[in-house]
Amino acid sequence: MKEFRLNYELVKEFIIEFIREETYSNGFKKCVVGLSGGVDSAVVAYLSAEALGKENVKAIIMPYKDSDPASKEDALLVVKKLGIPNELIDITEIVDAYFKGNVANVRKGNFLARIRMSILFDKAKEFKALVMGTSNKSELILGYSTWYGDMAASLYPIGDLYKTEVFEFARFLNVPERIIKKKPSADLWPGQTDESELGASYKALDSVLKLYIDQRRTKEEILSLGYKKELVENVLNRIKKTQFKRTLPPVAKFSPRTVGLDFLYPHDFKV
Amino acid sequence: MKIKFALAQINPVLGDIEKNRKKHLEFIEKAMEENANVIVFPELSLTGYRLKDLAMEVALPPQSDFFNPILKKSKMIDVAMGFVERGNDNNVYNSAMYIENGKIKSVYRKIYPPTHGMFEELRFMGRGKKVTTFKTRYGNFSILICRDLFHPSLLFLAYAQNAEVVLGMSNMPLRGVEGKKPAIEETVEKAVDTYTSFFSQFIVFVNRAGFEDGMGFYGGSFIGTPMGKKLGFAGILKEKLTFATVDTEEIYRKRQLFPLSREEDLNIIKENLDAILEANNERV
Structure with missing residues (x-):
C-alpha cells in the first residue's frame, strides 16, 4: 500500500459531490474540459466523468503546430480510458493569422492559452455545458497561469490540491502512469517545463x-x-x-453599494 | 420518557425560502409516517447559509404567516428549524425556533456567529444573548447553533437549567482530509462525547449537507447520549433523514452512577465569575 498524505477516498467523494451540485444547481448537466495531456486536466476529466456520467463530459483537445506530439497522444489516451466524447481542434491557423514572424514566448504562450479559453467557452455554449477548470492550488497561489486564459473556468474542482497532491491523487485514480511520470509543462513553447520556469x-x-x-x-x-x-x-x-x-478588478467606488466592495451576494445565488 | 427523533440532514436551496419550506413539509411528512415525535432541521434550514446581502431579504419575524403550513403540521410532531429572524429591534439574527402543537414555543438567537476566514456572519447578522431552556411535551430542551457548540460555557448554561436535550443545529463545512474522517467531524464528535458524558444530556446534532460557493457542509448528524452512545448517524455529505429513539431515563441512571450534577454549585461559579469580571474590568 502506497503512503498517501491525504485521504484521497474522501477527497474524491467530496470533489465528486462538489462537481455534481455546482453543475446541477447552476442549471447544467454537462461540462467541457480542455485536455492538455497533463496530469491536472486528466484528473479533472476522471472526476467529471464519474460525477456527471461519461457521456456528459466533452474533452476538447487543442494542439498548436509547436506543441509536443506527446501532449495530444496523452490527451487521447485519457479520452480512450474514460470513453468520453471528444473534439480535436488544431489552433495553428487561428494563432498564426494573428502573430506573423517571431514573438516573445510569454506573449505567444498567453495568446495560446486565451485562444483555448475562447474555444472552450464557445464549446460550452454549443453543448450547454460548464467549463471545468483545471487549476491546482500551487498554480493558483503562485499565479503561474494565464489570467483569463487557463484560469478562466466555471469551477475549480482541484483548486485546493497542491501539485504534489495532484500527482498522488492521479495515482489513486489510476490515471495512466506515463501522464503522471512526465515532467509537468504547460507546453506553450518547445522545451518549456514548469519547474525550470518556476x-x-x-x-x-x-x-x-x-x-x-x-x-x-x-x-x-x-x-x-x-x-x-x-x-x-x-x-x-x-x-x-x-x-x-x-481578485476582481477594483471599482472606483462612490455609490452606496459597489460591486466587489458592498454588493455582496454569494456566487451560488439563484433566486 | 421515550422520544423518537427525526434528524433532517437537508440541503437547502440558497436564498429560496419557498422551495425550502416545501422541503421542510416533505421531510415533516416522512417523519410523521415513521411516527417520530420531534423533527430537527439544521441551522438556517429555511434559507441556506452563505446569504451575505441576502440575509435582510429572506428575514422573517417568527410571527409571520409564512410559517403557518409548518405550524399546522406541528400538532402531531414537534419541529425545530432554522431561519433568519427579523427582530422587533429591526436587526436580523441567525435564529432557530421550536414549534409544538401549532405554536412557537421558543426562538433562540445564535450567540457566537463566527466571523473569520470563510465565515462572515457578524457582518450581516446580529448575535443573541441568552441560553434558555424550554419545557416541551417531551422534557426540557435547549437549542444551540453551530459555533455555539464549540463553547462549552453555553452547554454548561443549558445544563445549569436542567436541559435534558440540547438541539445542536449546524451548518459546518468540511475541512481537514488527512485522516479517516474529516477533521471537523472528529472535533464535533469529541465535543459531543465530552458534553454528553459530563453534563449527562442528550445532544441531537443535525448538520446540513450540500455545497455553497465551494464550501461543502459535511452532514454527519447523530445523537450523542449520556452513556456515550452514538445514534441515528446520517453519514456524511448527502441529504438524509434518519431516526433514533432515546430514553431520558438514561439521564437519571447516568446522574446516579456519576453524580456530578449533585455536586454542582452555581453560587461558586457565580462568585468566581464575578471576581474574574471585576479583575478583567480593572485591567482594561
Whole structure:
C-alpha cells in the first residue's frame, strides 16, 4: 500500500459531490474540459466523468503546430480510458493569422492559452455545458497561469490540491502512469517545463506554500526551518506579484453599494 | 420518557425560502409516517447559509404567516428549524425556533456567529444573548447553533437549567482530509462525547449537507447520549433523514452512577465569575 498524505477516498467523494451540485444547481448537466495531456486536466476529466456520467463530459483537445506530439497522444489516451466524447481542434491557423514572424514566448504562450479559453467557452455554449477548470492550488497561489486564459473556468474542482497532491491523487485514480511520470509543462513553447520556469521543484515549492498559506508561518519562521532564502523569496514574491489575478478588478467606488466592495451576494445565488 | 427523533440532514436551496419550506413539509411528512415525535432541521434550514446581502431579504419575524403550513403540521410532531429572524429591534439574527402543537414555543438567537476566514456572519447578522431552556411535551430542551457548540460555557448554561436535550443545529463545512474522517467531524464528535458524558444530556446534532460557493457542509448528524452512545448517524455529505429513539431515563441512571450534577454549585461559579469580571474590568 502506497503512503498517501491525504485521504484521497474522501477527497474524491467530496470533489465528486462538489462537481455534481455546482453543475446541477447552476442549471447544467454537462461540462467541457480542455485536455492538455497533463496530469491536472486528466484528473479533472476522471472526476467529471464519474460525477456527471461519461457521456456528459466533452474533452476538447487543442494542439498548436509547436506543441509536443506527446501532449495530444496523452490527451487521447485519457479520452480512450474514460470513453468520453471528444473534439480535436488544431489552433495553428487561428494563432498564426494573428502573430506573423517571431514573438516573445510569454506573449505567444498567453495568446495560446486565451485562444483555448475562447474555444472552450464557445464549446460550452454549443453543448450547454460548464467549463471545468483545471487549476491546482500551487498554480493558483503562485499565479503561474494565464489570467483569463487557463484560469478562466466555471469551477475549480482541484483548486485546493497542491501539485504534489495532484500527482498522488492521479495515482489513486489510476490515471495512466506515463501522464503522471512526465515532467509537468504547460507546453506553450518547445522545451518549456514548469519547474525550470518556476525555478524550483514542486516538492520544494509546495513545502513552502503549505507552511506559508495553510500554517500561516512567517518568512523568518520558514527560513529558520532550513529552507533556502532564494526559494522562500521566490515563492513569496510570486504570491505578491500575482494577487491581482485572484481578485476582481477594483471599482472606483462612490455609490452606496459597489460591486466587489458592498454588493455582496454569494456566487451560488439563484433566486 | 421515550422520544423518537427525526434528524433532517437537508440541503437547502440558497436564498429560496419557498422551495425550502416545501422541503421542510416533505421531510415533516416522512417523519410523521415513521411516527417520530420531534423533527430537527439544521441551522438556517429555511434559507441556506452563505446569504451575505441576502440575509435582510429572506428575514422573517417568527410571527409571520409564512410559517403557518409548518405550524399546522406541528400538532402531531414537534419541529425545530432554522431561519433568519427579523427582530422587533429591526436587526436580523441567525435564529432557530421550536414549534409544538401549532405554536412557537421558543426562538433562540445564535450567540457566537463566527466571523473569520470563510465565515462572515457578524457582518450581516446580529448575535443573541441568552441560553434558555424550554419545557416541551417531551422534557426540557435547549437549542444551540453551530459555533455555539464549540463553547462549552453555553452547554454548561443549558445544563445549569436542567436541559435534558440540547438541539445542536449546524451548518459546518468540511475541512481537514488527512485522516479517516474529516477533521471537523472528529472535533464535533469529541465535543459531543465530552458534553454528553459530563453534563449527562442528550445532544441531537443535525448538520446540513450540500455545497455553497465551494464550501461543502459535511452532514454527519447523530445523537450523542449520556452513556456515550452514538445514534441515528446520517453519514456524511448527502441529504438524509434518519431516526433514533432515546430514553431520558438514561439521564437519571447516568446522574446516579456519576453524580456530578449533585455536586454542582452555581453560587461558586457565580462568585468566581464575578471576581474574574471585576479583575478583567480593572485591567482594561
